[in-house]
Amino acid sequence: MESPEKVVAVIMVGGPTKGTRFRPLSFNTPKPLFPLAGQPMVHHPMSACKRIPNLAQIYLIGFHEEREFALYVSSISNELKLPVRYLKEDKPHGSAGGLYYFRDIIMEDNPSHIFLLNCDVCCSFPLPAMLEAHKRYGGMGTMLVIKVSAESACQFGELVADQATNELLHYTEKPETFVSDLINCGVYVFTPEIFTVIESVTFNREDRANLRRVSSFEALQSATRALPTDFVRLDQDILSPLAGKKKLYTYQTLDFWEQIKTPGMSLKCSGLYLAQFRFTSPHLLASGDGKKNATIVGDVYIHPSAKVHPTAKIGPNVSVSANVRLGAGSRLINCIILDDVEIKENAVVINSIVGWKSLVGKWSRAQADGNYNAKLGITILGEAVTVEDEVVVTNSIVLPNKTLNVSVQDEIIL
Numbered sequence: 001m002e003s004p005e006k007v008v009a010v011i012m013v014g015g016p017t018k019g020t021r022f023r024p025l026s027f028n029t030p031k032p033l034f035p036l037a038g039q040p041m042v043h044h045p046m047s048a049c050k051r052i053p054n055l056a057q058i059y060l061i062g063f064h065e066e067r068e069f070a071l072y073v074s075s076i077s078n079e080l081k082l083p084v085r086y087l088k089e090d091k092p093h094g095s096a097g098g099l100y101y102f103r104d105i106i107m108e109d110n111p112s113h114i115f116l117l118n119c120d121v122c123c124s125f126p127l128p129a130m131l132e133a134h135k136r137y138g139g140m141g142t143m144l145v146i147k148v149s150a151e152s153a154c155q156f157g158e159l160v161a162d163q164a165t166n167e168l169l170h171y172t173e174k175p176e177t178f179v180s181d182l183i184n185c186g187v188y189v190f191t192p193e194i195f196t197v198i199e200s201v202t203f204n205r206e207d208r209a210n211l212r213r214v215s216s217f218e219a220l221q222s223a224t225r226a227l228p229t230d231f232v233r234l235d236q237d238i239l240s241p242l243a244g245k246k247k248l249y250t251y252q253t254l255d256f257w258e259q260i261k262t263p264g265m266s267l268k269c270s271g272l273y274l275a276q277f278r279f280t281s282p283h284l285l286a287s288g289d290g291k292k293n294a295t296i297v298g299d300v301y302i303h304p305s306a307k308v309h310p311t312a313k314i315g316p317n318v319s320v321s322a323n324v325r326l327g328a329g330s331r332l333i334n335c336i337i338l339d340d341v342e343i344k345e346n347a348v349v350i351n352s353i354v355g356w357k358s359l360v361g362k363w364s365r366a367q368a369d370g371n372y373n374a375k376l377g378i379t380i381l382g383e384a385v386t387v388e389d390e391v392v393v394t395n396s397i398v399l400p401n402k403t404l405n406v407s408v409q410d411e412i413i414l
């Protein structure tokens, strides 16, 4: 009997220069490892990959230091019972260039299909259904797409697809004028032909670079003149030119989808993943009625090592990490509490992220109005911040190692 065709998955995790909008939280941990619903951001696409039939390997490609990922990669590999490898680029090669850079390793298992996923998107990752659709379409690649509001579409790749065949007809990356409310979700499946296509972009660039040496006029005209030949962007360099050539197809999700570029969006996505746990991992959701355990409202994750007073009231959308201590009468709503935090008696945390080893004193509050898209729409306490007793922090970002002994509002505390 012939062995089944193998599939591999690649998750693009970027690097330190890419996480700047995620500060101050990216000071401590690379953005892909920031916990959403108690699990590192990249854990969610990875556990979705586990559902792909005949998956042989998962690769994470990035330019973060290898040691930052080593521990996580070995633990997730054990948990998923799948080989997982972190592949470090020596420099950023772009979303397609990074894939191409490691083509020999990715093709070691001789896969028939390669999934490519951005790590900073939050969705239900309908990967097996996408693969089925991709095989039916018979093209080189299929991308996950979704309808969003016309106002927000310009933050993403906008596209037009054939309503009957789902072929990608037109693609523009973050256009200045509105093209379509159908956008690219950053989740793709390709046949290995993708490598030939990326290679041709590289070769064309080399040719143009040679030409430029003789024509300085062309150099002034070229929008891509500053790009090194091995830097290839999947969207501008591959998707746009291949649209309408019967190579690329779309698969539309009607489920949830968000992009995670800011701490505010990470709080929103933590809630979306917690809600999804009801169907995928109900054992990860806390329960309690205020008798022996704390009162739990809605979807809540509590790490087993956290010490929670039975009179605390927690939820909805709360994620409590390792070694956290929650005092008597504390109240937590819509927040992420990171490792080793202490929330003292009767303190309140609403619409906030509380950084590693921080302390929120008795009767104090960390709170915000909860506008995920506004700069100060959630309150963020960086690592090792102390909010003294009876101090109120509202709509503010506090950088690491600060002590607050007076209340603040709408401020960035440097």
Ligand code: GDD
Pocket: 012, 013, 014, 015, 018, 061, 062, 063, 089, 091, 092, 093, 094, 095, 098, 117, 118, 119, 120, 121, 155, 156, 157, 158, 173, 174, 183, 184, 185, 186, 235, 259
């Ligand atoms: N390894 C590696 N190397 N990863 C990279 C590199 C690189 O040089 N450049 C970007 N990435 C990773 C990022 O970490 C992210 O996971 C993904 O590739 C895409 O990042 P960007 O290229 O910065 O694009 P974007 O996030 O602004 O937009 C893309 O994704 C949207 C969906 O979230 C585009 O494809 C949009 O069209 C799309 O709507």
